[in-house]
Amino acid sequence: MSTTQDMIVPSFGDEAETGRRLAIICSKGNLDMAYPGLILGNAALGEGVELHLFFTFWGFDMITKGRMENLKFSPVGNTAAHMPMALTPLPGVTKMATHMMQKSLDELEIPPVPEFLDLIKASGGHLWACRLSADMNHLAAEDLYDGIDGIINASDFIEKTEGAQLLFI
Amino acid sequence: MPTTTINGHEVSVDDEGFMTVYDEWDDQIGTALATAIGVDMTDAHWQAIHFLRDDFKAQGVTPTIRRVSTVGGFDTKQLFTLFPKKPAKKMAYIAGLPKPAGCV
Numbered sequence: 001m002s003t004t005q006d007m008i009v010p011s012f013g014d015e016a017e018t019g020r021r022l023a024i025i026c027s028k029g030n031l032d033m034a035y036p037g038l039i040l041g042n043a044a045l046g047e048g049v050e051l052h053l054f055f056t057f058w059g060f061d062m063i064t065k066g067r068m069e070n071l072k073f074s075p076v077g078n079t080a081a082h083m084p085m086a087l088t089p090l091p092g093v094t095k096m097a098t099h100m101m102q103k104s105l106d107e108l109e110i111p112p113v114p115e116f117l118d119l120i121k122a123s124g125g126h127l128w129a130c131r132l133s134a135d136m137n138h139l140a141a142e143d144l145y146d147g148i149d150g151i152i153n154a155s156d157f158i159e160k161t162e163g164a165q166l167l168f169i
Numbered sequence: 170m171p172t173t174t175i176n177g178h179e180v181s182v183d184d185e186g187f188m189t190v191y192d193e194w195d196d197q198i199g200t201a202l203a204t205a206i207g208v209d210m211t212d213a214h215w216q217a218i219h220f221l222r223d224d225f226k227a228q229g230v231t232p233t234i235r236r237v238s239t240v241g242g243f244d245t246k247q248l249f250t251l252f253p254k255k256p257a258k259k260m261a262y263i264a265g266l267p268k269p270a271g272c273v
């Protein structure tokens with residue numbers, strides 16, 4: 001049965017200035033743990049939500065020029081990899097697992113980390129590098145992805161994300 | 170499935186108002202849909218909308234922002250300017266297509 005009615009117009013939330021903001025702390029440098037923050041952050045931007053990504057500790061690899069293209073996935077200690085745990089630390093296993101994951105991501109047209117950061121920047125996202133992580137790794141702005149908005153400390157981050165919803169990954 | 174009258178044509182839509190029959194769409198309807206959500210169509214808008222239409226016809230799914238950018242060659246920043254805040258959904262709505270299902 002069909003019903004005819006006045007033109008139905010979806011709400012895109014333009015009238016409502018919700019001011020919704022999302023902050024995601026990216027603290028992991030494994031290939032598999034780099035993507036949740038990037039995917040959710042990108043989705044938030046597509047929904048008109050203000051986004052701040054903060055890269056800290058191991059998550060610093062996601063924005064370090066020399067490392068961001070070579071993140072790895074290791075099945076060691078990860079029962080969800082569904083292989084005998086005793087085999088996971090063997091030489092070559094991480095390389096193979098990384099290769100397989102990369103292939104799956106490519107097949108689904110999920111961009112590599114640097115290109116994903118380009119997409120997030122072009123969509124208006126903010127990228128922040130952790131000051132302490134930079135100091136620990138002896139890295140400066142020129143060692144980091146060019147689109148980084150700044151190297152900031154923990155207090156700065158808390159200040160910038162006032163009222164934001166927060167995810168720690 | 171409800172129908173609604175847009176520009177004097179009766180068209181099928183889903184509960185949110187997104188058109189559900191590809192061939193019921195034309196440029197005039199696209200203009201009416203754009204007006205309904207406050208988008209003033211220019212050549213740049215039409216180029217993106219026609220890419221969505223062509224890509225959907227070829228692929229059977231609505232392209233995501235990334236695909237509109239990488240395959241269609243449109244600048245992501247510009248898409249956010251043309252279709253503010255929710256470009257993927259707004260483009261799909263104006264193009265008479267379902268919302269994109271892909272994550273990226």
